Amino acid sequence: MSGLKDRLATLRRQAGIAPPPLMPTQDVRSKLARLLGTRDRSSRRTLDAPVGHAIAPGVYATEQAWASDVFDDIRLPWIDETFARERLVCFDTETTGLSGGVGTKAFMIGWATWRGGQIVARQLYLTAMSGEDAMLREFAASLPNDPVFVSYNGKSYDAPLLKCRYRINRQQHPFDGPLHIDLLHPVRRRYRGVWENCKLKTIERELLGIVRHDDLPGAEAPAAWRDFLQGRSSRNLGRVADHNRQDVLTLTRLLDRLRQVDSC
Amino acid sequence: MNDVAIRAAQRADLDTRTADGLAQRLVAKYGDRVAGYFHLPSTPANYAAFPDELSDATRAALRLRGIEQLYRHQRDAFDAVRAGKNVVVVTPTASGKSLCYHLPVIEAVRASHAKSLYLFPTKALAQDQVADLLELNKAGELGVRCFTFDGDTPADARQAIRVHGDIVVSNPDMLHHAILPHHTKWAQFFENLRYIVIDELHTYRGVFGSHLANVLRRLKRICAFYNSSPQFILCSATIGNPQEHAEAIIGETVHAITESGAPRGERHVMLWNPPVINPDLGMRASARSQTSRIARHAIRAKLKTIVFAQSRLMVEVLTKYLKDVFDHDPHNRERIRAYRGGYLPTERRQTERALRAGEIDGVVSTSALELGVDVGSLDVAILNGYPGSIAATWQRLGRAGRRQRPSLGILVATSQALDQYIVRHPEFFEHASPETARIAPDQLLILLDHIRCAAFELPFSSGEFFGMHRVDDFLDVLAESGVLHREENRWDWIADSYPAQAVSLRSVADGNFVVVDRTDGRQQIIAEVDYSSAALTLYEGAIYMVQSTPYQVETLDWEGRKAFVTRTTVDYFTDSIDFTNLKVLETFDGAKAGQGVCHHGEVHVVRRVSGYKKIRFYSHENIGYGPVKLPDQELQTSAVWWRLDQATLERTFASRQDALDGFLGAAYVLHTAAAVAVMADARDLRKAVGSGDAAHFASQDQNGRGQWRDGDGNLADPRNEKTFTPTVYLYDNYPGGIGQSEPLFARAPRLVENALALIESCDCRFGCPGCVGPVLAYDESEERSAKAKAHAVLSLLA
Numbered sequence A: 001m002s003g004l005k006d007r008l009a010t011l012r013r014q015a016g017i018a019p020p021p022l023m024p025t026q027d028v029r030s031k032l033a034r035l036l037g038t039r040d041r042s043s044r045r046t047l048d049a050p051v052g053h054a055i056a057p058g059v060y061a062t063e064q065a066w067a068s069d070v071f072d073d074i075r076l077p078w079i080d081e082t083f084a085r086e087r088l089v090c091f092d093t094e095t096t097g098l099s100g101g102v103g104t105k106a107f108m109i110g111w112a113t114w115r116g117g118q119i120v121a122r123q124l125y126l127t128a129m130s131g132e133d134a135m136l137r138e139f140a141a142s143l144p145n146d147p148v149f150v151s152y153n154g155k156s157y158d159a160p161l162l163k164c165r166y167r168i169n170r171q172q173h174p175f176d177g178p179l180h181i182d183l184l185h186p187v188r189r190r191y192r193g194v195w196e197n198c199k200l201k202t203i204e205r206e207l208l209g210i211v212r213h214d215d216l217p218g219a220e221a222p223a224a225w226r227d228f229l230q231g232r233s234s235r236n237l238g239r240v241a242d243h244n245r246q247d248v249l250t251l252t253r254l255l256d257r258l259r260q261v262d263s264c
Numbered sequence B: 001m002n003d004v005a006i007r008a009a010q011r012a013d014l015d016t017r018t019a020d021g022l023a024q025r026l027v028a029k030y031g032d033r034v035a036g037y038f039h040l041p042s043t044p045a046n047y048a049a050f051p052d053e054l055s056d057a058t059r060a061a062l063r064l065r066g067i068e069q070l071y072r073h074q075r076d077a078f079d080a081v082r083a084g085k086n087v088v089v090v091t092p093t094a095s096g097k098s099l100c101y102h103l104p105v106i107e108a109v110r111a112s113h114a115k116s117l118y119l120f121p122t123k124a125l126a127q128d129q130v131a132d133l134l135e136l137n138k139a140g141e142l143g144v145r146c147f148t149f150d151g152d153t154p155a156d157a158r159q160a161i162r163v164h165g166d167i168v169v170s171n172p173d174m175l176h177h178a179i180l181p182h183h184t185k186w187a188q189f190f191e192n193l194r195y196i197v198i199d200e201l202h203t204y205r206g207v208f209g210s211h212l213a214n215v216l217r218r219l220k221r222i223c224a225f226y227n228s229s230p231q232f233i234l235c236s237a238t239i240g241n242p243q244e245h246a247e248a249i250i251g252e253t254v255h256a257i258t259e260s261g262a263p264r265g266e267r268h269v270m271l272w273n274p275p276v277i278n279p280d281l282g283m284r285a286s287a288r289s290q291t292s293r294i295a296r297h298a299i300r301a302k303l304k305t306i307v308f309a310q311s312r313l314m315v316e317v318l319t320k321y322l323k324d325v326f327d328h329d330p331h332n333r334e335r336i337r338a339y340r341g342g343y344l345p346t347e348r349r350q351t352e353r354a355l356r357a358g359e360i361d362g363v364v365s366t367s368a369l370e371l372g373v374d375v376g377s378l379d380v381a382i383l384n385g386y387p388g389s390i391a392a393t394w395q396r397l398g399r400a401g402r403r404q405r406p407s408l409g410i411l412v413a414t415s416q417a418l419d420q421y422i423v424r425h426p427e428f429f430e431h432a433s434p435e436t437a438r439i440a441p442d443q444l445l446i447l448l449d450h451i452r453c454a455a456f457e458l459p460f461s462s463g464e465f466f467g468m469h470r471v472d473d474f475l476d477v478l479a480e481s482g483v484l485h486r487e488e489n490r491w492d493w494i495a496d497s498y499p500a501q502a503v504s505l506r507s508v509a510d511g512n513f514v515v516v517d518r519t520d521g522r523q524q525i526i527a528e529v530d531y532s533s534a535a536l537t538l539y540e541g542a543i544y545m546v547q548s549t550p551y552q553v554e555t556l557d558w559e560g561r562k563a564f565v566t567r568t569t570v571d572y573f574t575d576s577i578d579f580t581n582l583k584v585l586e587t588f589d590g591a592k593a594g595q596g597v598c599h600h601g602e603v604h605v606v607r608r609v610s611g612y613k614k615i616r617f618y619s620h621e622n623i624g625y626g627p628v629k630l631p632d633q634e635l636q637t638s639a640v641w642w643r644l645d646q647a648t649l650e651r652t653f654a655s656r657q658d659a660l661d662g663f664l665g666a667a668y669v670l671h672t673a674a675a676v677a678v679m680a681d682a683r684d685l686r687k688a689v690g691s692g693d694a695a696h697f698a699s700q701d702q703n704g705r706g707q708w709r710d711g712d713g714n715l716a717d718p719r720n721e722k723t724f725t726p727t728v729y730l731y732d733n734y735p736g737g738i739g740q741s742e743p744l745f746a747r748a749p750r751l752v753e754n755a756l757a758l759i760e761s762c763d764c765r766f767g768c769p770g771c772v773g774p775v776l777a778y779d780e781s782e783e784r785s786a787k788a789k790a791h792a793v794l795s796l797l798a
Helices: A004-012 A028-036 A131-143 A158-169 A184-191 A200-208 A218-229 A233-261 B003-016 B019-033 B055-062 B071-080 B098-112 B123-140 B153-165 B174-193 B206-225 B242-250 B288-300 B314-328 B345-356 B388-396 B418-423 B424-431 B444-457 B474-478 B531-537 B648-650 B657-677 B741-746 B748-758 B786-795
Strands: A053-056 A059-067 A089-094 A106-115 A119-124 A147-152 A179-184 B034-040 B085-090 B115-119 B144-149 B167-170 B192-200 B231-236 B256-257 B267-272 B276-278 B303-308 B336-339 B364-365 B380-384 B407-412 B483-485 B490-493 B513-516 B524-531 B544-548 B549-557 B562-567 B572-593 B595-615 B622-627 B635-645 B687-690 B696-702 B707-712 B725-732
Touching: A004 B444, A004 B474, A028 A179, A028 B748, A053 A131, A053 B288, A059 A131, A089 A158, A089 A218, A089 A233, A106 A131, A106 A158, A119 A233, A119 B345, A131 A158, A131 B483, A131 B490, A147 A158, A147 A233, A158 B174, A179 B336, A184 A233, A184 B687, A200 B549, A218 A233, B019 B034, B019 B123, B019 B288, B034 B418, B034 B424, B055 B098, B055 B123, B055 B276, B071 B085, B071 B098, B071 B231, B071 B256, B071 B657, B085 B242, B098 B115, B098 B123, B098 B192, B098 B231, B115 B174, B123 B144, B123 B364, B144 B303, B144 B635, B153 B174, B153 B256, B167 B174, B174 B192, B174 B206, B174 B444, B206 B242, B206 B444, B231 B242, B231 B513, B242 B256, B267 B418, B288 B303, B288 B314, B303 B314, B303 B474, B314 B364, B314 B544, B314 B572, B336 B345, B380 B388, B388 B407, B418 B424, B418 B657, B424 B531, B444 B474, B444 B490, B474 B483, B474 B490, B531 B572, B531 B595, B544 B572, B562 B657, B572 B622, B572 B635, B572 B687, B572 B696, B572 B741, B572 B748, B595 B725, B595 B741, B595 B786, B635 B741, B648 B657, B648 B786, B657 B687, B657 B707, B657 B725, B657 B748, B687 B741, B725 B741, B741 B748, B748 B786
Parallel strands: A089 A147, A147 A179, B085 B231, B085 B256, B115 B167, B115 B192, B144 B167, B192 B231, B267 B407, B303 B364, B303 B380, B336 B364, B380 B407, B513 B562
Antiparallel strands: A053 A059, A059 A119, A089 A106, A106 A119, B034 B267, B483 B490, B513 B524, B544 B549, B549 B562, B572 B595, B595 B622, B595 B635, B635 B725, B687 B696, B687 B725, B696 B707
């Protein structure tokens, strides 16, 4: 096997292709292992999932609930329709990268719904690639009747990505019929130029006064998940879950904040 | 010529405003230069009735376009496609081949909303074909929705095309990096995909063809996922092995239709050998001067003329020479344009439009215009040098006279051996069957690239096949590099990258250089150069020309893949000098070759550009040298080689120097024989003479005498070496090889025989570019001439 590998490495160098950069997430131990020529056993280790409980092979779930003082029907200034609160699904995904294309996967789906005077935040995440089919099935099954999706840039990012994953797993995706309210657009219309940008993090700080502690930047999520999947560390995956949960909770509050804005 | 003579000549040109008139005039004036002259009479059409199952609407649309019946090959194609076969149609330019696929496709759209994918090698060709189809569609109100999908397609139109397009017209590059990696967006399209049309099949040879075969493996894998298994309709210009090549490209059996039913206009074809100016040295006037002379005659006679040059540099030089004659007054309409790869697309489109509209009179092009890009009706095609294959020669000659007017095609030979072989054997040219196209779809690097892309598109299972290969070993390599994750028997893509982006179908390597013009503080990209030719054309000090305007390379940023240039007004151009050293890594097979041995195997090649020559325009005298410091180009590839043992050499030759000269001559002529035999692109097959352990290699001094150099390039005296076993190598010029050395090894005895025959039949006395290579200094005895020494080496190998 190493014959083919060496040969390919040589050919690639001659073809003018730069050697691939070392994986930034590689820890010192595996680097040393490489230097010493020993096999990196750490990558064979299976780590315990950082949060939640298994609901299917390769899938973990978390659920948390908070009392909510709003439960009325909702009407948004820029949409000519009133929705029962139980229909709303404020959701966000964490993905294996931003490169695009069918090779990018959602490894975590988080969503918040209103149920009996509570806001319930649920998350599903993969602890093995083989769990994807079950995770997607569970998400579709958990949606309320006649759902209305609420997201931040989800119309062009999260929903198409999930549609792609449903197709690859030969499942019906839940996105075609339901309404999808993307809060990025009204926020842009109303607040463009007011703060430095319209990122969710900026908006939640300026508009809702939410300040996050020890937040893992979204860009580090893919590496955090790979570190977990390949048995290097589960620490950052836990932080990804916190980050994702905060995102969907922010959505629930942003929605109610935007009801009160006149000119969206 | 004095003024009166020039005016007389110009008047005569004006009297010859047809291609056959020009042909007669050239024969009358330059009869001794016309080494071969073929007159191909016009051929009548062979028609067939519309097939019974052709729908009334389609019949009506055809009739509205003036088509009352089909050509035989169009009908045969329709019937074979309807019978469920994959079909390849091989017919000449302008024979109505596109109807061969439009008809079954249109019928399938109308009958069952089946989808089709058309692939053309370039965007320009795709646009031409859509225009064609749209006219038919409009004429008959057929309601077929046909769209191009390429890099220029606006983002907001893409979704509509994916969902509503009955026919999507694209190219292999788009399929590779935009469609397959987003296949879920195309789910409906793939579920209903019935036909895949691949036009200009003959262009998919070598590296490009090997990539395409793998892109199609990926495509079929995606189709299988969506439960469709499309049928292929392929079209090709004339090649020797259309069926075999089509089958290699798509990996399935294919039915071939090779008889054209289309009529053809009368054609005149000439082989032109520049006059001899030094008989002893076999030196002839340059092809360049002859080409430019013939082009001047043709353009003055108001004949639309295309000139094909072998290199981008030669395009620029010839354009300059013609512009100096026809475009010297900037107030007048521009009559001459250059066309080549490396120009920006907008500039190329503009030249195509001007050609179609008849606004320019002459175009100088590389092979870029050899394909079916619609440039309207041209009268004269002049080839400055043999393009390296019979098929490409006919393809280029065919650019003249598409619309059944008499046409003239002229092949002007250079002093290169292959060219001289062709013009001295006109009967060979006339009767040669066109070459076979070859691909190596299982070339390791190419295969790994596409398995990586395929793994991104859908997960792999252990034991799965990709083409002929079980993928497991490749998946292991990819997993170790961190892009795949294995669970049990399934391999998933987990990296945050888009692998198709890093794989260019046009070469093994990706890493094009951009040429940045910094004149007067500008920062403008004016051209792109591929990795393999960057070292030869963009060294610091090089003159790089665009539309015959010279730019000088000031800085070359090798890592950043950028060359910074400024406008200049020098009166010379530059040509690089390079050395090759070679080492055998592994021998696959060997056989006796006369008193020597012949092997094929894997070699390591080091190529170094050591400097460049400055060559003055027009006089072509060498006016100086410059040094070049660039990293060595390394290449691991396959080769075939011949060797004689030291004792035999010492018995046969008076000195080691003589043996070395003999080997260099033998290498030259074997390279010619090999290029003719396997019909390789001369660029793809290279020759070298060395000791085989990388200890020594041979180069030639300015007089054509052999030099023995050590591994660092320093001169060594062959007399002082303990062992001296020069070896002739022919190697594939691609990392990993592209599969030429094995067929060469298989016919090695024939190659040596042909090489000997080539020397024996050459009219020169001491050796010339037509046989053993250019010889300047020579012994005034025929026994010790380069020709005799090369003959001696080859006789020992026969």
